[in-house]
Amino acid sequence: MPLLPLLATFLGSIVSGLVFRALASLGFAYVAYVGIGQLIDSVDGYIKGLFGAIPPPVAAILGMAKVDVAINIIIAAVIARLMLAGMDRITGTITGLALLNKAGG
Known part of the structure; x- marks a missing residue:
């Protein structure tokens, strides 16, 4: 049996699994x-x-108290928390929403 078709079949099965996992993630x-x-x-x-x-x-009183700025800061903090929860600790890459997998958030 020739080696080239066997090698091509083997590499094709490995690459297709990796491509599927990458696309799924x-x-x-x-x-x-x-x-x-x-x-x-x-x-x-x-x-x-x-x-x-x-x-x-x-509304004027709340504007002078900068309540709108405080709300924007809170929303930005929630977004940052979700992003940091999805980061891998070692590589610093985002792996997904790891917050969903953590117990207690």
């Missing part, structure tokens, strides 16, 4: 990224909608 990461992005956008829109319903004098 990229797909999960993309779905998680898009889902978290939409969740953050909907929370942001909900908060802005609530601020649109308050009377103008109260």
Whole structure:
């Protein structure tokens, strides 16, 4: 039996498994990224909608107190926490939403 077809079959089976795993992990990461992005956008829109319903004098006081800046900082902290939870400790690469696998967050 020739060696070249046997080697090609062996390498094809290895490469196809690796490609499938890489595409599957990229797909999960993309779905998680898009889902978290939409969740953050909907929370942001909900908060802005609530601020649109308050009377103008109260809105002026909250504006002077920089409540809008505080809310933006909190939303940015949540995004940073999710990103850092998905990072691998050794390599610093993002492996996915590891926060979902941790007990207690």
